[in-house]
Structure formats: C-alpha cells, structure tokens
Amino acid sequence: MNSNSNINAYIETHKDRFLNELFDILRIPSVSADPKYKNDVIKTADAIKEKLIAAGADKVEVCPTAGYPIVYGEKIIDPKLPTVLVYGHYDVQPADPLELWTSGPFEPVIKKTDLHPQGAIFARGACDDKGQMYMHVKAFELMMQTGTLACNVKFMIEGEEEVGSTNLAIFVKQNKERLRADVILISDTGIIANDTPSICVGLRGLSYVEVEVTGPNRDLHSGLYGGAVANPINILCEMIAKMKDDKNHITIPGFYDDVEVLSAEERAEMAKAPFSLDAYKKALDLSDIHGEEGFTTNERNSIRPTLDVNGIWGGYTGEGAKTVIASKAYAKISMRLVPHQNSDKITELFKNYFESIAPKSVKVKVTPHHGGEPVVTPSTSPAYKAASMAMETTYGKKPVPVRSGGSIPIVAMFKSELGLDSVLMGFGLDSDAIHSPNEHYGVFNYFKGIETIPYFYKYFADLKK
Amino acid sequence: MNSNSNINAYIETHKDRFLNELFDILRIPSVSADPKYKNDVIKTADAIKEKLIAAGADKVEVCPTAGYPIVYGEKIIDPKLPTVLVYGHYDVQPADPLELWTSGPFEPVIKKTDLHPQGAIFARGACDDKGQMYMHVKAFELMMQTGTLACNVKFMIEGEEEVGSTNLAIFVKQNKERLRADVILISDTGIIANDTPSICVGLRGLSYVEVEVTGPNRDLHSGLYGGAVANPINILCEMIAKMKDDKNHITIPGFYDDVEVLSAEERAEMAKAPFSLDAYKKALDLSDIHGEEGFTTNERNSIRPTLDVNGIWGGYTGEGAKTVIASKAYAKISMRLVPHQNSDKITELFKNYFESIAPKSVKVKVTPHHGGEPVVTPSTSPAYKAASMAMETTYGKKPVPVRSGGSIPIVAMFKSELGLDSVLMGFGLDSDAIHSPNEHYGVFNYFKGIETIPYFYKYFADLKK
Numbered sequence: 001m002n003s004n005s006n007i008n009a010y011i012e013t014h015k016d017r018f019l020n021e022l023f024d025i026l027r028i029p030s031v032s033a034d035p036k037y038k039n040d041v042i043k044t045a046d047a048i049k050e051k052l053i054a055a056g057a058d059k060v061e062v063c064p065t066a067g068y069p070i071v072y073g074e075k076i077i078d079p080k081l082p083t084v085l086v087y088g089h090y091d092v093q094p095a096d097p098l099e100l101w102t103s104g105p106f107e108p109v110i111k112k113t114d115l116h117p118q119g120a121i122f123a124r125g126a127c128d129d130k131g132q133m134y135m136h137v138k139a140f141e142l143m144m145q146t147g148t149l150a151c152n153v154k155f156m157i158e159g160e161e162e163v164g165s166t167n168l169a170i171f172v173k174q175n176k177e178r179l180r181a182d183v184i185l186i187s188d189t190g191i192i193a194n195d196t197p198s199i200c201v202g203l204r205g206l207s208y209v210e211v212e213v214t215g216p217n218r219d220l221h222s223g224l225y226g227g228a229v230a231n232p233i234n235i236l237c238e239m240i241a242k243m244k245d246d247k248n249h250i251t252i253p254g255f256y257d258d259v260e261v262l263s264a265e266e267r268a269e270m271a272k273a274p275f276s277l278d279a280y281k282k283a284l285d286l287s288d289i290h291g292e293e294g295f296t297t298n299e300r301n302s303i304r305p306t307l308d309v310n311g312i313w314g315g316y317t318g319e320g321a322k323t324v325i326a327s328k329a330y331a332k333i334s335m336r337l338v339p340h341q342n343s344d345k346i347t348e349l350f351k352n353y354f355e356s357i358a359p360k361s362v363k364v365k366v367t368p369h370h371g372g373e374p375v376v377t378p379s380t381s382p383a384y385k386a387a388s389m390a391m392e393t394t395y396g397k398k399p400v401p402v403r404s405g406g407s408i409p410i411v412a413m414f415k416s417e418l419g420l421d422s423v424l425m426g427f428g429l430d431s432d433a434i435h436s437p438n439e440h441y442g443v444f445n446y447f448k449g450i451e452t453i454p455y456f457y458k459y460f461a462d463l464k465k
Numbered sequence: 466m467n468s469n470s471n472i473n474a475y476i477e478t479h480k481d482r483f484l485n486e487l488f489d490i491l492r493i494p495s496v497s498a499d500p501k502y503k504n505d506v507i508k509t510a511d512a513i514k515e516k517l518i519a520a521g522a523d524k525v526e527v528c529p530t531a532g533y534p535i536v537y538g539e540k541i542i543d544p545k546l547p548t549v550l551v552y553g554h555y556d557v558q559p560a561d562p563l564e565l566w567t568s569g570p571f572e573p574v575i576k577k578t579d580l581h582p583q584g585a586i587f588a589r590g591a592c593d594d595k596g597q598m599y600m601h602v603k604a605f606e607l608m609m610q611t612g613t614l615a616c617n618v619k620f621m622i623e624g625e626e627e628v629g630s631t632n633l634a635i636f637v638k639q640n641k642e643r644l645r646a647d648v649i650l651i652s653d654t655g656i657i658a659n660d661t662p663s664i665c666v667g668l669r670g671l672s673y674v675e676v677e678v679t680g681p682n683r684d685l686h687s688g689l690y691g692g693a694v695a696n697p698i699n700i701l702c703e704m705i706a707k708m709k710d711d712k713n714h715i716t717i718p719g720f721y722d723d724v725e726v727l728s729a730e731e732r733a734e735m736a737k738a739p740f741s742l743d744a745y746k747k748a749l750d751l752s753d754i755h756g757e758e759g760f761t762t763n764e765r766n767s768i769r770p771t772l773d774v775n776g777i778w779g780g781y782t783g784e785g786a787k788t789v790i791a792s793k794a795y796a797k798i799s800m801r802l803v804p805h806q807n808s809d810k811i812t813e814l815f816k817n818y819f820e821s822i823a824p825k826s827v828k829v830k831v832t833p834h835h836g837g838e839p840v841v842t843p844s845t846s847p848a849y850k851a852a853s854m855a856m857e858t859t860y861g862k863k864p865v866p867v868r869s870g871g872s873i874p875i876v877a878m879f880k881s882e883l884g885l886d887s888v889l890m891g892f893g894l895d896s897d898a899i900h901s902p903n904e905h906y907g908v909f910n911y912f913k914g915i916e917t918i919p920y921f922y923k924y925f926a927d928l929k930k
C-alpha cells in the first residue's frame with residue numbers, strides 16, 4: 001500500500017504542475033452570488049470535469065441543475081471495497097471590497113506570511129474551497145498513478161455552496177443510487193495551526209435574511225422634513241439594536257429555546273484546545289473582544305448562536321455631504337445556529353419579531369435568503385478514526401476534535417437524504433481570510449492535504465475490512 | 466414705475482426664452498459634492514457670468530476661491546438709492562439614486578403634476594437653486610429693459626452652497642466694501658402653496674458629521690468569527706439607536722441646553738398656518754408620522770432640532786448573500802439646529818457623546834463636515850415689508866411669515882460679517898422634491914417669482930425714501 005516515501009516522491013515530482021493547475025482554476029472568477037460571473041462559474045465546472053477525467057475518473061459529467069451544475073465523477077475499482085464520496089465546491093465568494101486586495105483576487109500569486117513561511121497562494125477561493133477541493137483531485141491522481149487507491153471514490157463538486165446549495169439537495173434526492181457510499185469526505189474547514197492538526201466535529205447552521213425598511217415614498221430634504229417623518233435608516237438601526245440586550249443575548253422571543261446546552265465537562269474539554277486570547281486580539285487588532293456574556297471566545301464562535309449584520313445600506317453614501325432622508329434602508333442579517341435549532345423556525349421567529357418591533361411609521365419587508373442546519377458529526381466512527389490516523393501519520397500528532405463556527409449546511413442534508421456521516425477533514429487556517437480580501441492558502445497546507453488524503457483511504461479501507 | 470401690465474407684458478413676450486435659458490443652465494450637472502463634475506461646476510459659473518452681462522450687469526466677474534468660484538456682478542444706478550444684494554447658488558445636490566428619476570436629472574422637461582397643473586420643470590436644481598436664482602437674473606433684465614430698476618443691485622452667486630459654502634465666508638470677509646448693501650435678497654426657500662404665499666423668517670442650522678466604526682482589522686468570515694468579535698455594523702446601529710430615547714428626544718448630553726423655547730402664544734400662532742396632516746401623510750404614503758413627543762409635525766420640522774442619518778453603509782451590499790463581518794461601518798449624520806444652538810458646539814457634543822458610547826471593542830472616528838448657524842430674520846423691517854407687499858400685489862394675498870426646517874447657513878454669516886439682514890423670499894413648494902429624485906419647479910412659480918421681484922425693488926425703494 002501507500003508508503004510515506006512513494007506519496008512524497010510523487011508529490012515532489014509533480015509539485016509545480018499541482019500548483020499551476022490550481023492557479024488555472026483560481027484564475028476563473030466563479031462568483032456564484034453575482035449573475036455577471038455566470039459564464040465563469042460554468043467555465044469552472046467544465047475545467048473541473050477535465051481535471052477529473054485527466055486524473056482517471058470514469059463517468060465524469062457536468063450535471064445540469066436549475067442553477068449552477070454539479071460535477072460528478074467516480075472510480076469503482078471493486079464493489080466490495082468501501083466507497084468514499086468526496087464533496088467540494090468550485091464556486092467562490094464575491095471578491096469585494098476589491099481595493100483591500102494587495103494582489104488581484106483572480107490573479108493567484110505565492111507570498112510569504114508569518115503563519116506561512118513557505119508561502120501561501122493568494123486568491124479568492126485559494127482555501128475556500130478550490131484549493132481544498134483540488135487536493136482531492138490530485139490525491140486521487142496520485143493514488144491512481146501509484147496503484148494505491150484503496151477504496152472506490154465518487155466526486156460531487158457543486159457550484160452553489162456560497163449561495164446556499166439550493167439545487168444540491170434536489171440533485172442528491174434524485175441521485176441516491178449513484179451517490180451510494182460509505183462516508184462523505186469534505187475538506188472545507190480548517191486546522192488549529194500548522195503544527196496542531198484538528199478535525200471539525202460540529203458546524204453551526206445558518207439563517208440569512210434581507211430586510212427592507214421604507215419610510216416616506218421618496219427621498220426627502222432633511223431640512224424640510226427632518227424630525228417630522230420616520231427616517232428609515234434611524235429606524236433600521238434602532239430595530240437592529242433591539243435584537244440584542246446589553247449582555248449581547250439575542251432578544252428574539254424563542255430564539256434560544258432549542259439551543260443545545262453543553263455540560264460543564266464538555267465545556268471544560270473544549271477549553272483545553274490551545275488558544276491565546278492575546279494573539280487573537282493582536283491578529284485582528286482588537287482592543288477588546290465582544291460577545292455574549294457568560295461564554296468564552298471559543299464558545300461564542302462555536303457552541304453559541306449569533307446574529308450579525310453582514311451588510312447595511314441606505315441614503316447618500318458618496319463623497320461629501322447630502323442632506324437627505326432616504327425613502328428606504330436595507331440590511332443583510334445572518335444568524336449562526338447551533339445543534340437542535342432549526343433554520344426555517346429561526347427565520348420565522350426573526351421575521352415575526354422584526355415585524356413586531358417596526359413602528360407604524362415605516363413598512364418593513366423580510367426576505368429569507370438561504371439557510372442550513374447545524375450539525376455534529378461522530379468522532380467515534382471508523383471514518384473519523386481513519387481521518388485521525390491519517391493526520392497523525394502526516395503531522396506526527398493526533399488531531400484535536402473541534403467544533404467550528406462556520407456552516408456547511410449540506411452536511412445535515414447528506415445525513416438526512418443519504419444517511420451518511422461526513423468527515424470534515426479540512427486543512428485551512430482561520431487566518432486564511434476566507435470570505436475576506438487577501439484570501440490565501442498555505443502551500444504547506446495544500447501539499448499536506450494531498451499527502452494526508454491517501455492515508456485516509458488506506459486506513460478507512462483497513463478499518464472497514 | 467413698474468406696473469402690473471408692463472411687467473406681465475415683458476414676461477409674456479420673453480416667456481419661451483426665459484425658460485430655454487434656464488434649461489441650458491439646468492443641463493450642466495454642477496454637482497459640487499462630487500469631484501467628477503468639477504468642470505461642469507466651473508462651466509456653470511461661466512454661464513451665469515454671461516447671463517448677467519447679457520442682462521445688463523456691470524463689473525461681472527467669476528471670482529476664484531480655494532474651491533468653486535463666486536460670480537459677482539452689479540448695477541449701480543444711483544449711489545443715493547438703496548442697494549439690494551442678491552444671493553443665490555449655481556451648484557446642485559447629487560442626483561442619485563438615478564434609477565428613481567422618471568426623466569434625466571440633467572435633461573430638463575416640463576411635466577404636469579397635481580400641484581402644478583400648468584406644468585413643472587423637472588431637473589436637478591430646477592428649484593434648488595438654479596430656477597430660483599435665475600428668476601433674479603431675468604427680473605433684473607426686465608427692470609433694465611423697461612427702465613424700472615428702482616434700487617442698485619449686486620449679485621453674488623456661489624457654487625458651494627450644497628457643500629457648506631466654505632469659501633463664501635472668506636470671500637465675504639475680503640469683499641466687505643464691494644458687497645456693501647442695504648439688504649440681502651434670497652430665493653432659496655418656499656411658499657406654503659401656490660395660493661398661499663409665505664415668507665421664511667426662520668431657518669434651522671446644521672451640524673453634519675461622518676462617522677466610521679472599525680471592528681476587526683479585516684473583513685472576517687461570519688461563521689468562524691461571528692459572536693466572538695465586535696461587528697462594526699451592529700455596533701454602529703446600537704450607537705445610532707442610543708442617540709434617541711423612546712420619546713425621540715436626542716440623548717446627547719447638553720444638546721437641548723441652548724434651544725430657543727417658544728411661548729404658548731407663539732406656538733398657537735404657528736398652528737394657524739394651513740396644514741392637513743392627512744394630506745401630508747398621503748403625499749408621503751406614511752401610515753403614521755414619527756417624531757419628538759410633545760410637538761406637532763410643523764413644530765418638529767421647524768422649531769425643534771433633529772438628528773437624522775443621511776447615509777449608512779458597510780459590509781456586503783451586492784446581490785445575494787455573503788457571510789461576512791465587515792471591518793468597518795460608516796454613517797453620515799446631520800443635526801438640524803434651532804436658534805441659539807451653535808453648530809460647532811453641537812458638533813463637539815456629538816463627537817464627545819459618540820466616542821463615549823463606543824464599546825472598547827471598536828475604534829471610532831468622527832469627521833465634521835460643514836455646519837451652519839440657525840437664524841431668525843426680522844418680520845418688521847422695511848425689507849420684509851417690501852417683500853410682503855410685493856407678494857400681496859402678485860398673489861392678491863398677504864404672505865404668512867413661517868419658519869422653515871431647512872438651513873441656509875450663510876444667512877447667519879451675512880448678518881455677522883456684513884451686518885445685513887436677509888429677506889428669504891422663495892417661491893418653491895415643499896413637494897418640489899429638492900434633494901430628491903424628480904426635483905421640479907412650477908412654471909407658474911418661476912414666472913411668479915420673476916413678476917414679484919421687481920415689486921420688491923419698487924416697494925423697498927419707496928420704504929427707504
């Protein structure tokens with residue numbers, strides 16, 4: 001089977017090509033949220049198809065959906081062997097604000113950083129998720145070329161993860177037979193540090209809404225009307241402020257009803273993960289942290305739900321001063337959810353509350369965007385063990401099971417539709433600036449992923465024997 | 466002297482030209498707040514210069530300042546006669562949001578409206594202030610051509626009114642001799658209705674600031690960080706919400722200290738002005754009005770100070786959903802001030818309060834934009850009487866003295882620098898949508914202004930004899 005030396009030898013030989021191929025994919029601006037990139041998103045799907053074929057996959061297909069297509073491919077070497085279903089996504093977040101990028105978001109370059117002394121690939125999608133997804137394509141090539149593929153493999157790479165994976169659930173429902181597998185393997189999360197591997201065993205869910213507050217039916221002169229009509233921006237601010245109390249608890253009635261309460265033991269276990277609050281504050285240039293009273297920073301961003309305004313706009317935002325009372329104000333608001341909370345229910349609670357606190361002097365509209373359910377994955381399964389052993393082999397250290405604050409809503413859907421657990425073996429760092437300007441992904445992390453994945457197949461096949 | 470018939474005959478003969486000349490000026494997008502219109506603003510100054518020369522003014526000059534120039538011109542017919550200093554501005558507000566205009570903001574057209582059955586000129590600046598300013602140029606032409614000019618006249622037309630008239634004060638200080646006059650005449654306000662003339666005797670002042678709230682030093686993924694760091698948008702909303710209490714009183718300590726308190730008699734007098742709350746709500750499509758407890762709508766927008774957010778922005782504002790915690794959030798906030806409040810003092814109080822309520826988890830920056838002092842003009846002076854008699858002549862009804870909620874900061878400056886009162890004889894309607902999409906100015910109002918102004922000169926000369 002695989003040995004450290006032949007894996008590393010193959011990687012070493014093809015290192016430059018592995019990077020160049022990823023760069024080619026990173027150059028295509030596959031922003032799924034913005035219709036103007038439609039052709040590029042589709043072009044990316046086609047590129048992934050070609051790469052899967054080249055790596056040795058069979059039945060490769062760009063499967064159309066009502067939205068962006070899903071790229072499918074497989075290699076069944078022996079029906080008696082276990083099957084690994086690899087999920088990833090080829091779409092990326094919008095790149096703005098563009099002016100904060102130090103190099104073009106779709107012009108990948110390698111630059112050194114404090115945490116990536118060997119260099120990191122700077123580009124939108126470098127880490128989330130093109131870089132991490134492509135590790136699986138290259139690890140597959142490696143196993144095919146070295147004759148070491150230990151399991152059957154199926155790939156399902158979608159193009160709508162960043163906009164809610166709306167069409168993936170339909171595809172999954174319609175392709176249950178084709179997607180039959182023993183486990184789902186996903187690299188779309190991170191590790192604690194390059195010398196501290198970890199595996200994600202919990203993800204938060206998501207409710208995402210857009211709100212619109214309308215005051216007068218047209219923009220007004222703030223001198224002639226100021227003080228006498230509801231200013232929708234002031235009102236929106238007041239409504240958002242009312243969503244949290246002075247302890248930063250969310251005030252939506254019923255919001256916490258279903259929240260999973262961790263035991264003191266579980267919280268004590270979590271608190272053992274290496275973490276420096278000083279380093280955290282320093283990295284983000286924060287004078288002080290901020291969050292729900294009674295919880296630590298790591299609890300606030302993993303086991304506790306949140307409410308964050310992701311965008312707000314209204315009135316005059318250009319240069320200089322304009323004395324206007326806007327007719328409308330808008331905000332995009334998301335809530336991260338924890339186990340046992342339900343996305344649809346929380347969206348409904350939000351909507352009811354938001355409408356209930358609106359003064360009669362304005363009209364409000366709440367439009368739900370995508371949502372997703374929170375999830376906890378088992379850390380006792382053969383698949384988890386295989387991932388743990390694989391990381392221990394390549395990092396020389398047993399990975400820590402951790403809960404992440406992010407959301408991969410489809411993990412809960414895979415469980416309910418396919419009955420499959422997912423293993424969230426990601427290789428990014430929290431500091432990789434995914435969803436931000438200057439997103440990057442360590443060259444070390446990219447190759448460490450390609451190195452680790454074949455061990456997962458090997459150990460998983462062994463454990464399933 | 467003037468007679469109704471020869472004024473009206475001259476207007477009738479030159480009606481089309483009077484409109485066409487105004488249209489030419491409205492076609493130049495002289496947006497002083499936006500540097501990209503710089504050449505157009507300067508072009509407008511040159512156009513005004515040409516029009517003043519053509520109308521018969523002497524010593525016409527485009528006077529440079531550190532910003533946009535001031536157009537000066539004069540006609541001294543007899544040093545013993547009183548001198549009227551006409552002030553106006555040739556710059557306009559930004560036109561956005563462009564998509565709400567039913568015709569191009571710089572493509573003037575005449576369209577009928579409910580309140581303007583004879584048609585109104587739709588264009589940015591049609592009412593504020595190109596249309597109203599140009600009435601004075603055409604009334605001057607009329608008086609010159611009909612040999613009826615009864616006073617000396619000086620014109621001072623500036624290009625920075627919409628951005629705070631920063632350089633006008635310097636110009637005034639440096640040109641006290643040149644600007645010597647008996648009264649300042651300004652048409653940059655409105656009347657109650659086309660059958661209810663009024664003269665503005667009070668204006669609110671203005672403090673205008675821009676605020677910036679910084680949380681983390683870069684945009685963050687709201688899943689990985691949400692709940693654990695200060696979200697600058699949420700914080701900004703909370704800070705804005707804290708600026709008013711549940712009675713819509715402004716909470717800035719000391720804000721109301723200097724506010725002029727009107728007597729019950731004065732308020733009762735104000736309440737006599739014709740006003741329909743139902744019509745007001747209907748015109749703005751409001752289910753309910755909104756404002757400071759204890760005051761009527763007309764009091765709220767004239768004798769009471771305000772705090773309005775004129776613009777807010779931060780985070781992702783594009784299509785779809787982006788799960789980001791922004792690094793920064795911004796707002797433009799203005800306060801309208803009433804007599805005895807001081808703009809610099811209020812700006813300082815705002816700044817101190819805003820900084821004091823910022824949690825330690827964010828950094829805040831307050832940048833003052835322009836300000837201006839509130840003003841009350843006498844309604845017993847010869848100049849006021851001349852304006853009142855002029856309007857009574859042309860409308861057949863004595864105008865009501867009213868206080869306006871808007872600000873013309875330079876009125877207070879004229880008083881302190883030149884020792885001159887201003888007469889605010891404007892002809893617009895509140896519904897003319899100045900500072901909004903579809904700004905317009907009644908054709909009736911334009912010609913009524915040109916008709917009324919010569920009577921002002923006549924009566925003012927008579928009263929000063």
